[in-house]
Amino acid sequence: MIAGYNTISMGTGRKEFSPKKPRPDLEDYFKEAGQGVLKQIGGAQNVDEAVIGNFIGARFNRQANMAGFVPYIDEGLRYKPATRVEGACGTGALALVSGIKSVLAETADVVLVLGIEVQNTVKAIYGADILAAAGWAKERKDGHAYFFPGKFSDRSKAYAAQFDKEKTRSAMAKWFENAIDNARTCPTAQEYHNTTKDLIACGMNAPNPKGFVDSLNIFDCSKVSDGASAIAVVSEEGLKRCSIAKENAIEIIGFGQAEEDITKPPADPTVLSTTKEAVRKALASAGITKDQIGTVECHDCFTIAGIMATEAIGFAEHGKGTDFVLAGNTTRNGKVPFNTTGGLIGWGHPTGATGVHQAVTIWEQLTNQAGDSQITIHPDRPYGLSINMGGDDKTLVSIVYKKAE
């Protein structure tokens, strides 16, 4: 992978964001992120095909057929193959996998992968209806007004009840603090401008079931975001074609994909079992162990999902993810820095773009291009891991990366 590019994750929290003022639209994000990659790889002529990841522009933007925007990015992309993929919030990584498979099948040497979502077109209360499509539609009627926060509130409630309520809340607050601390190092992050002093105090706020959900406060949740991320998936041949030095590339060492039945509730709400399976497959495919991982981009759509991800990867036993987080292991100077540009809570969650943003962040970190967000990658832990999740632990992709040699 080479030439990653992130637009700003736009939404509440950014100084330039105002719901009443005009702001960039789909077209602008397509162009910015797409051109951002093309400029680094020597132009559109080097691209063999493109994959677009978009969750649900058909409702947020009255726009489907998103592949049609590929030639809009650059005329040089006209008549090249383009595909749009969708897997709810796991869309971005599905787009990556789609590109990876093309390269592996040797049908392409350079694939432009772009994830995009523009969600601030409706108020959050109506956005919740749209995002609920990531779950089983037949569950919507009995679901919470804020459908997905409702789902993860149930998980958080079950986790707190089974283990330690106070500790769970404290670990969730700690997760939030890490997310914002990291976002403050990244100029494109939605929380880049966050100046709140006592983040833990925010995170410790008691949930208000009357105004929101039972077991999450608003700081536990990723916000509504607009944005796009793009990266090029290339073969060795493609790398040469684009005239990019190996040291500026990362290698895909392995990946794991797993799907769970959307109509079934989780067997154990305190476990992200599909995530666990996808990570297991990814590590097996890469032939590495969790102890060789130097940084993780996990799908923390909610703080509790971040904590459960540490368990799904195997860094902590079931019920001990809270201790793992509270001990500071996931901070930027910890044992395994997680979500070093803020993750979904800190950087933002433009749903269809998130999986691609994760890959771009790992590309930046492993190639030493992360600017103020840069962490130290130790030689004994040279691998990056990403986990992108669609729905309530339903559509999973996990990828293992390493700096190209």
Next chain:
Amino acid sequence: MNYTEKLQNVTVLGAAGKMGSGILLLTALEMADLSLKPENKGKLFILNAMDTSSEALKGLMKYLKTQVLKAAEKKVIALRQVYHDRADLIDNSEIIDQYVEDVLFIVRPTTNIEAAYESNVIFEAIKEDPALKVKIFNQINQNNKKSPWFCTNTSSIPISLLDTDANLDGRVLGVHFYNPPAVQKLVEIIQTKATDPELVEFVNMLSKNLRKVLVPSNDFAGFIGNGHFMRDALHGINEVEKLAANHSFAESLYMINRITQDFLIRPMGIFQLIDYVGIDVCQYIMSVMNPYLPDENLHSHLLDQMLALNVRGGQNSDGSQKDGFLKYEKGRVVAIYDINKKSYVPIADIQAACDEKLGVLPASCQPWKAVVGNKNKEEVFKTYFNELKTHESFGAEIARNYARRSKEIGIKLVLDNVAYNENDVNTVLLTGFFHAYGPINDYL
């Protein structure tokens, strides 16, 4: 008293006005929520929105739709439960739309007073004119066979006068909402010796459901709210007239307005408040109250002069502020009216000199906005007023006198038995006028 039954047929008189539209909105939401309860299925709820202007009613319905939509969006979590049995309503958007439809279905806009002849409860928010109110109450009372209850929003007319003159036999209660009723928490309740206790019980229950703060006031012209406001305003006007001996009128008005906002840490200066309420309304309220106040003269020549020059203040139908003592552009004060020049003087021309004359604010002073939500504001005010006490500046001296006068007015309301206690006076200023501290305090 059957609360639900009473609310099955209600009329709001003056429904398209500033106060009436807010009362209508609150009542409509409460009636709709009742109608959606399983036990009330099939019962008909009617809310007549009566106003003399068809044009204004058109605006009212637009306002109502916007406001009900906002309310629905806010309470969608609860509404999902209310409509749980409706299999066809799945998304929040469908539920919200249905609720808006259900609320608006209850409301019947009308220009015919006859609509009130079937109502159990009449909310009145028409012009502050005793004769007009008596005439309409009388007409409805004679034609309505249900012995309806009358809830008047008067802010100044004694309730006993309305009761006696319209022959209502105690079926009238002062239910004084504050502007805007949908936002302001305060409702002043004014009962007379003859008021039907069931009517009081009904209004108590309604206000509680609307999550209002109730403050009882005695039936004395102006009650607590205007009892304080009118005297407070008059004090401000007198201060301007004193200052005008050595300064231009516009400068004097600018200074008192600024002192009452910044030095007294209030949400707005006293002249901005007069403009907000309306110069004409203030003059009228004083004229209604004055005959009942043998020991004082609650009257302002300045208000008379302003009205003679057709400078009236008040608000446009879209809620924007009309020019009065102050001139407004996009909600900001840009100029001050000079009665001697009969024109507005731009603030920029006088501000620097006036601010210098007033002197700097005490160091611990914070703007109202920064203090009003502070849980420790009591401490903030203690520190501030302690500093103000000895602060040597022109502005501080006037501010001290102003605060003392405000307290004196408050205490007099208790001594005159208008308010039952000092706490009630403070509650009215805190919840009806959005002050950050009550006038009766020991800060100075």
